[in-house]
Amino acid sequence: MRLGRHADVWQGVAQAAPDRPAVVSRSRRLTHAEFTAEAAALARHLEHAGIRPGDSVVIYSYNRPEFLVTLYACLATGVAPVPLNFRYRANELRDLLLDCEARMLVYPSSLGAVVTEAIAGLQSPPAQLEVDDDAAPTAPTTPTTPTAATAATTSTGPAGQAGPTAVAYHEAVAEPGALPAVPPPGGELRLYTGGTTGMPKAVLWDTDHLLDGMLFSTYSLVGIDPPQTVEEAVAIAVDRAPRVATLPLAPFIHGTALFTSLNTLVLGGTVIIHASPRLDVEEALRLLHDEAATRLVLAGDAVALPLVTAAEQAGTGLGQVRSVISSGMRLSDETKRRLHALADLTIADLLAATEGGPFAAAITSSVDDLPARLKLMDDAAVLDNDGVEVQDRVGALGRLAFRGAFAKGYLGDEAKTRETFREFGGRRYVVPGDWARVLGDGHIELLGRGSAVVNTGGEKVYPAEVEQALLDHPEVDDAVVFGTPDRRFGEAVTAVIVPAAGASIDPAELANHLDRRLAGYKKPRHVLFRDSLERSPHGKLDLARLKRDATAELAERSAEVVP
Structure with a gap:
């Protein structure tokens, strides 16, 4: 059974609940109708720029509303969005532009100098779409038939470094457009992760089935059985789902922050964006309280500790936050203890990979659940050297594997795909390489990866x-x-x-x-x-x-x- 794609549900929510807030930052507020209209306008620009289904559009940006709008426009039209780490230097960016054969590069003007250096000398540089870091473009509200392409303009953002062929984002979305009623099949999300030699690799997610693989995690968190159709998903978002307002404090380039945000929009909820390349904990707390966030997405102690300390010093607690999701690195028990003291919340400390998962989670609902222990998820397994599942054998050692929804493989690397995406006993697994010891009752001890990462x-x-x-x-x-x-x-x-x-x-x-x-x-x-x-x-x-x-x-x- 295939429910549909993220973009199918988002368009349905925009029609059924147009005025509900979808994407909010300090400088911008987009309702679900405005979010869809801006994505349609951007899709018009992509089409007239010659971007076709399957082409790569790189999003080289920290968390901003335009990041999600670009992602929406791509997913709805079969274009492949490629989020890249905004911390990359010019040589690193250039390598990945070549690796994914980027046709367009979307970036904030503050990174214009890096972009200029990265594309200098490229035989076929990607088209450039520049977001003014200080601008707040107004989304068009009336989808119409696409018109002529927006003319290229000289960048005028704060960096002032982009070449004369860059198109200003606010001009690209100035003319309304229309999204396909159904996205063309075969779409991909190309999400880069580190490779064993240090060269990042693009993990290929099939967007035709991405939402289906996330149904349980999306709906179980709000206590609702997964829908069977797009129409039912829209009805749940409009009438049955509790209010969900997610504040990702980890960047969208991390799978957990990105996927949690996408699924928040499926529930008709709001993504609250801390639009800054650096964590400003005071601003994060202001957004948390002003926008009444119900869910936080963190990246371990690196993000949690400064936030917890600031909340303790302010004496404000964490407001309406009822769930915290963290991945990328584990939260310490002491940090979890401090989080629980700030609000009545549940912490899901996930062990996941860009390729698939989560493999295991340490879930705590109060300090009474500490110390936290990792427990395998339903679709996770521990495989011995022969590919036999040993998660029921206490004391067994093996590699963590996942047999639920996972990516198709790596872009342009069949050997690495065969190494990570394995078949044993007629069943397909993703096996990134983490080792674990089985403790019993579904719990495991993480031993780490064989490489020196x-x-x-x-x-x-x-x-x-x-x-x-x-x-x-x-x-x-x-x-x-x-x-x-x-x-x-x-x-x-x-x-x-x-x-x-x-x-x-x-x-x-x-x-x-x-x-x-x-x-x-x-x-x-x-x-x-x-x-x-x-x-x-x-x-x-x-x-x-x-x-x-x-x-x-x-x-x-x-x-x-x-x-």
Whole structure:
């Protein structure tokens, strides 16, 4: 059974409850009717720009209303939206524009300089659509037959760096358009995640079946049985679903924040947008209270700790928030304890992957449920080396797998697709590579991934990429990168560097060198210098010793600055 697509339900909600708020930020408010009308206007612009079903439209932006409008326009017309991390530097952005064969790039004017550098010299640069960070374009309200394409204009945003072929977003949506009654089949959402070598890979989600795979999670959270038809889904959104107002404080480039927001709109709810490239906890609290948020989406302690501290200091609690969803990194029990003290809420701490899931969740409804324990979801399994499910064998070790709804594979990487999307015993699984120990009663202990990935604040950092950037510095002779424990971010990217003979490396200059090559979250938070890494004759390192020594040195440093 296939219910329909997200865009099918959104259009139905816009017709049945046009004045209900859909997308809200400090500067913009879009009802469901206005949200749909602006997406239709943008779809008109995409069509006249020559963008066709299956083409990639990159969204290189922090959370903004225009992010969701662009996503809507793409999903409704069969164009493939491709969210990219707004922290990427020009070289990183260029690589992924080429990788997904981007036909259009949507970005805020504050990132114009990065975009200009990224597309410089490209043989076929994507068309550019620039959102003025300070502008609040008015959505058209009357869908009509598409007219002539909007003329290209020179960018005038704060960065003032975009080329003369960039089209201003507010001009692109100035003329009304119309969405197809039914999206063309075969649509994809291309959501990038880290690869084992550090090069991100686009995970391909089939948008024809994306909503069907999320029916249980969408409707179980509000205590309603999933619908069977689009018409029933619209009726639930309009008449039966409780008010849902979701405030994602994790960026839309993270699957949990994006999918939770999409499904909020399916329920006829409101997505509250903290429109900033950086977390402003005071502004987040203001939005939370002013817009009466009922649901928060976080990314572990990296986001939760500053928010909790600010709420405690303000003495305002968390208002009407009744559920907190976190993924990317686990919340500590102490942070959960503080969250429960601020409101009567349920915390779902998810173990998920861009490729599928969630595999497990630690759910707490009060401090009495602490310490939290991860429990496998219904469609999750633990597989041994032969692909046999062993989640019912206490003490068994295996790789986490998921047999519910998951992505189709990776864009342009059949080998990696075969490695991650596996078939055992006639059943298909997604197996990203995380290992777990079975504890019994459905609970597991997460053991981590076999690769050396560093998970810092929910962002995946692969050491090889950072090490190469360090070795590109003329005064660095050798380097190794790994994760060390960090209270807020889970792990901190840490580098041990051997300077070239006679060199004295200036930390500030090294930071500038890395800033030109790496996104901020990939840059080492800690840099230690050594005379040698004591490699073996074959070049091997005693990585366990290096990590142990580095952790001890950093702990000693921390203790020295505590009064």
